[in-house]
Amino acid sequence: MKKLMTGNEAIAYGAYLSGVRVGAAYPGTPSTEIMDNFSRYPGVHAEWSPNEKVAMDVGIGAAYAGTRALVSMKHVGVNVAADSLFYVSYTGLKGGLVLVSADDPGMHSSQNEQDNRKYARFAKLPMLEPSDSEEAKQFVGIALEISEAFDTPVMLRTVTRISHSSSPVELSEEEPPGAPPEPPLYERNPGKFVMVPAYARQRHPVVEEKIKKLAEYAETLAINRIEPGDDTLGIVTAGSVYQYAREVFPQATFLKLGMVYPLPEKLIREFASRVKTVLVIEELDPFFEEQIRLMGIEARGKDIFPMIGEFSPTLIRQCATAAGIIKETPAQAEAAAAVPAPVELPIRPPILCPGCGHRGLFHVLREAGVLVLGDIGCYTLGSAPPLSAMHTCGCMGASIGVAHGVAKAGVKDRVVAVIGDSTFFHSGFHPLINVLYNESNVTVIITDNSVTAMTGHQQHPGTGITLQKKKTAAVDLEKLVRSIGFSQVDVCDPYNIDNLAKVLEEHLSSSQPSVIIAKRPCVLYTREKSTPPTVDPDACVNCGVCLELGCPPLMQAEDHVTIDPILCNGCGLCIQVCSSEAISR
Amino acid sequence: MKKVDILMAGVGGQGTILASNILSEVGLELGYDVKKAEVHGMAQRGGTVESHVRWGEKVYSPVIEQGEVDILLGFEMLESGRWSAYLKKDAVIIINRYRIPPPAVNLGKARYPSEEEIESTLKSGSQNILWINATEIAKELGNPAMVGVVLLGVLSKHLGGAEDVWLGVIKRMVPPKFQELNTKAFLAGRQI
Numbered sequence: 001m002k003k004l005m006t007g008n009e010a011i012a013y014g015a016y017l018s019g020v021r022v023g024a025a026y027p028g029t030p031s032t033e034i035m036d037n038f039s040r041y042p043g044v045h046a047e048w049s050p051n052e053k054v055a056m057d058v059g060i061g062a063a064y065a066g067t068r069a070l071v072s073m074k075h076v077g078v079n080v081a082a083d084s085l086f087y088v089s090y091t092g093l094k095g096g097l098v099l100v101s102a103d104d105p106g107m108h109s110s111q112n113e114q115d116n117r118k119y120a121r122f123a124k125l126p127m128l129e130p131s132d133s134e135e136a137k138q139f140v141g142i143a144l145e146i147s148e149a150f151d152t153p154v155m156l157r158t159v160t161r162i163s164h165s166s167s168p169v170e171l172s173e174e175e176p177p178g179a180p181p182e183p184p185l186y187e188r189n190p191g192k193f194v195m196v197p198a199y200a201r202q203r204h205p206v207v208e209e210k211i212k213k214l215a216e217y218a219e220t221l222a223i224n225r226i227e228p229g230d231d232t233l234g235i236v237t238a239g240s241v242y243q244y245a246r247e248v249f250p251q252a253t254f255l256k257l258g259m260v261y262p263l264p265e266k267l268i269r270e271f272a273s274r275v276k277t278v279l280v281i282e283e284l285d286p287f288f289e290e291q292i293r294l295m296g297i298e299a300r301g302k303d304i305f306p307m308i309g310e311f312s313p314t315l316i317r318q319c320a321t322a323a324g325i326i327k328e329t330p331a332q333a334e335a336a337a338a339v340p341a342p343v344e345l346p347i348r349p350p351i352l353c354p355g356c357g358h359r360g361l362f363h364v365l366r367e368a369g370v371l372v373l374g375d376i377g378c379y380t381l382g383s384a385p386p387l388s389a390m391h392t393c394g395c396m397g398a399s400i401g402v403a404h405g406v407a408k409a410g411v412k413d414r415v416v417a418v419i420g421d422s423t424f425f426h427s428g429f430h431p432l433i434n435v436l437y438n439e440s441n442v443t444v445i446i447t448d449n450s451v452t453a454m455t456g457h458q459q460h461p462g463t464g465i466t467l468q469k470k471k472t473a474a475v476d477l478e479k480l481v482r483s484i485g486f487s488q489v490d491v492c493d494p495y496n497i498d499n500l501a502k503v504l505e506e507h508l509s510s511s512q513p514s515v516i517i518a519k520r521p522c523v524l525y526t527r528e529k530s531t532p533p534t535v536d537p538d539a540c541v542n543c544g545v546c547l548e549l550g551c552p553p554l555m556q557a558e559d560h561v562t563i564d565p566i567l568c569n570g571c572g573l574c575i576q577v578c579s580s581e582a583i584s585r
Numbered sequence: 586m587k588k589v590d591i592l593m594a595g596v597g598g599q600g601t602i603l604a605s606n607i608l609s610e611v612g613l614e615l616g617y618d619v620k621k622a623e624v625h626g627m628a629q630r631g632g633t634v635e636s637h638v639r640w641g642e643k644v645y646s647p648v649i650e651q652g653e654v655d656i657l658l659g660f661e662m663l664e665s666g667r668w669s670a671y672l673k674k675d676a677v678i679i680i681n682r683y684r685i686p687p688p689a690v691n692l693g694k695a696r697y698p699s700e701e702e703i704e705s706t707l708k709s710g711s712q713n714i715l716w717i718n719a720t721e722i723a724k725e726l727g728n729p730a731m732v733g734v735v736l737l738g739v740l741s742k743h744l745g746g747a748e749d750v751w752l753g754v755i756k757r758m759v760p761p762k763f764q765e766l767n768t769k770a771f772l773a774g775r776q777i
Contacts, residue, residue, distance in 0.1 A: 164624070165620060165623075166609055167621075168619065244646045247650065313649075344696075346697070348633045349632070384688075385688070386692055566729055
């Protein structure tokens with residue numbers, strides 16, 4: 001029996017079938033649903049760790065203890081976890097360990113489009129890349145077998161179009177292997193697991209030998225396969241790009257790589273000898289192409305296809321046509337000739353939701369004219385017009401450290417850092433200690449919506465609930481920041497604009513470092529809604545001040561503003577900013 | 586088995602994702618290979634949403650190629666207008682007569698295009714346009730969130746498949762207390 005699953009659902013299912021019993025992750029698009037789905041299977045422990053490095057160490061611990069473990073994160077999460085990834089590559093493990101890296105070519109929801117295939121080469125470990133949901137399920141099992149056979153963590157790379165695309169998956173009738181009846185004794189082996197220099201020096205040759213053996217193994221691995229076709233063109237590809245290329249080149253010979261590192265050199269040579277031209281089609285970096293050229297094989301690739309952005313069948317066809325590899329189809333010629341009527345279609349950028357507490361905060365920050373060093377989350381949308389009140393955003397947890405640096409460099413502007421609650425638990429704590437330790441008078445605003453909102457409302461250490469919906473200890477943000485030594489700490493409701501503005505002014509005029517917790521739970525999560533206000537068209541002077549909140553239900557009508565009651569959440573910010581008292585409920 | 590490529594375009598919160606899930610499940614029940622790809626932007630609400638659903642004997646890419654869309658199902662006028670280059674010459678365009686102005690329009694910094702303008706840009710792709718007041722119909726049924734299922738009702742007439750199959754999938758995929766309302770919404774669309 002077959003069931004439609006996204007790539008993420010299939011990875012979770014594959015992990016469950018393969019007997020994975022510990023899973024750890026930090027939410028991040030497009031990886032989030034992997035751990036979310038895995039957590040629903042019986043007999044497993046699944047958790048949202050505070051950040052990806054913690055998740056990686058949790059997975060490593062489980063694997064050291066002999067259990068199969070799954071760790072998942074988005075591509076930039078691997079940067080956070082990299083320190084751990086590199087040591088576990090040296091130590092190896094006991095139970096199988098799979099790290100899923102969900103990359104985001106095209107940056108649908110990310111700050112960069114780094115190609116994480118390079119991490120496999122960098123950390124010297126194998127990487128598999130599925131091209132649909134069925135493979136996603138199967139490759140988790142294969143990855144775990146490789147992990148145990150070669151004593152190495154294995155990476156499984158997906159991209160947005162694998163993680164978030166659905167295709168049929170064959171359901172298994174077999175039950176997954178259960179937990180051992182008795183917990184085993186932990187096997188102590190310092191020479192293998194204590195990476196002091198003396199032991200690490202002994203492990204490095206083991207790692208180099210491991211990668212060589214894996215390259216030999218890759219030659220016979222069934223998921224690296226030649227699909228015979230016309231011998232004029234031989235295409236080397238993997239993952240989602242394989243599917244696009246199959247559409248555009250139905251006749252070509254394919255080398256479809258399921259293991260994308262290390263590469264099977266003999267197989268590639270044999271493939272190259274069968275075809276007239278070798279064409280490497282890969283998104284982002286020339287990862288295969290450079291290695292194939294190093295083998296002394298002539299290949300084309302990045303001279304035809306871009307290094308930037310997400311691929312699609314459309315893009316591959318356009319590039320291949322421009323390079324003269326395929327001829328333009330009649331439909332293409334027709335489409336190119338059909339010039340659409342010149343109508344300007346305004347863009348629709350992402351915006352803060354109606355009723356979002358962040359809106360009140362960014363209104364206050366804009367009016368105060370402060371320099372805002374920002375962070376990653378829904379509130380990053382406070383940088384967009386008309387709020388335009390965030391001036392930097394780089395990666396998770398960067399805000400407070402950057403604010404401290406700006407303050408130390410010295411600028412005329414008054415400086416605040418804005419960081420969300422989940423992002424604070426992820427990596428805001430250490431830069432906050434630094435503000436105290438190295439003394440800057442930065443005001444840190446923790447904008448607390450009491451959930452990890454942007455990725456779809458995941459729990460975190462402050463919510464008092466675990467991924468598997470158990471009640472647990474909740475870290476109290478106010479107590480936490482007071483306990484480490486902050487004396488000026490205020491908790492405010494960002495729905496109350498006047499009060500928040502007053503508190504901000506007090507903090508900015510004091511000479512000490514301080515923290516404001518702007519607390520308002522996400523309305524999409526609480527599902528709270530108040531009566532939408534209405535605009536009195538006679539009282540409205542059409543000044544546009546309320547529109548500067550950038551709230552979707554507020555719309556410009558002919559000579560006044562209106563409020564769409566379907567979209568409106570009833571937060572009442574517009575009532576507060578209207579100086580002509582035209583808005584009421 | 587004829588290949589069918591359907592593209593859905595709308596705004597976050599309109600129910601595009603549920604509709605594309607239902608459409609994919611119907612394809613699988615009808616014996617097709619099915620793939621679906623969707624992109625929902627960073628915002629939980631109010632951003633652009635596109636969903637590709639492909640039915641066929643064997644489907645490779647989850648993403649539809651330009652010039653290959655058989656049916657464009659537009660949940661919102663402006664979002665529908667962006668896809669003319671993706672349409673087959675004889676594509677069916679089913680478009681909900683409903684506007685959600687983007688921020689720049691609300692601020693008076695851009696103009697929302699007229700119905701005629703959206704129609705003219707889509708006509709460079711296909712002449713075959715069907716305007717539906719799906720949001721109005723959904724409101725009359727008592728819940729504007731039903732717009733996606735009303736549109737699926739319209740779509741079902743063009744795709745075939747027995748009414749029972751469609752209704753069976755819808756019942757399976759919505760919470761029990763909304764089953765009756767969704768059935769009504771689907772049938773209302775199917776009658777158009």
